[in-house]
Amino acid sequence: MTLKTKVLLEGLTFGEGPRWHDGKLWFSDFHTNRVMTVGLDGKAETIVEVPGMPSGLGWLPDGRLLVVSMTGRRLLRLDPEGLTEVADLSGLAQYPCNDMVVDKSGRAYVGHFGYDIGAGKPFAPASIIMVTPDGSVSVVADDIYFPNGSVITPDGRTLIVAETFGARLTAFDIQADGSLTGRRVWAQLGEALQSGISSMAELAASGTVIPDGICLDAEGAIWAAIPFGQEVIRVREGGEVIDRVKVATGAVACMLGGPDRRTLFIMTAETSQPDEAKAKLSGRVEMVKVDVPGAGLP
DSSP: OEEOOEEEEEEESOEEEEEEETTEEEEEEGGGTEEEEEOTTOOEEEEEEOTTOEEEEEEOTTSOEEEEETTTTEEEEEETTEEEEEEEOTTTOSSOEEEEEEOTTSOEEEEEOSSOGGGTOOOOOEEEEEEOTTOOEEEEEEEESSEEEEEEOTTSOEEEEEEGGGTEEEEEEEOTTSOEEEEEEEEEOSOOOOSOOOSHHHHHHHOOOOOOSEEEBTTSOEEEEETTTTEEEEEOTTSOEEEEEEOSSEEEEEEEESTTSOEEEEEEESOOOHHHHHHHOOEEEEEEEOSSOBOSBO
């Protein structure tokens, strides 16, 4: 089945990290440094401006927002008086940080680039960094091929991460202390890009199916945004693709939300490059109704 979307919001630079929370879709708009919300009525609001480009979003058990500062390589918390640094990640992440998922205890699992892709440097794997609510940081998984979107299953026992350059979804068991064990391939979507990828242009030209942002549904399937395939695919464990949603430009990230969690929100954009993005303002929030509701976190 191939589904078609309608546009909820447009005029963004590059939207990322969509989350359904408190009756609205929350997301980061990279190149305006804003965390924003949009309701089902299309009304958008800026929640906070984040230095160093916001990316992944999540919430502590007490309701306070956590946000990743990409180029700042920090995890920040929105307190009533403003943004507060939870943790400096620069000692573990030499290059920009990226998406994250926050568990029910408030532990944040943050990915990062691993190398300077913008400067055309040789590929290098990255890690997943865990940040506890008190600001302690540790590496809980390494040798990750560009970690991107992540989900946690409803029972809180499994974390699944999109390894973008690995063209796969990889699962881990979450231990009581938050550490990750039992690494395994959940779904291989294409050929892993194990060498030679030094730019986004090369990545696009490779033709392989790579996942970016992801979300989980109540049947245990995962929706994965495929940025260079101009689609979002629904995948079962093992790699079978069972649904597709086509979009006109790059599909960057997705989230199941709405009152019944059956609305699939998709962040799309023509480019991720800052100058082009600001000029084109091609970023959109698109949406489509699906049959199976969302589950787990985020």
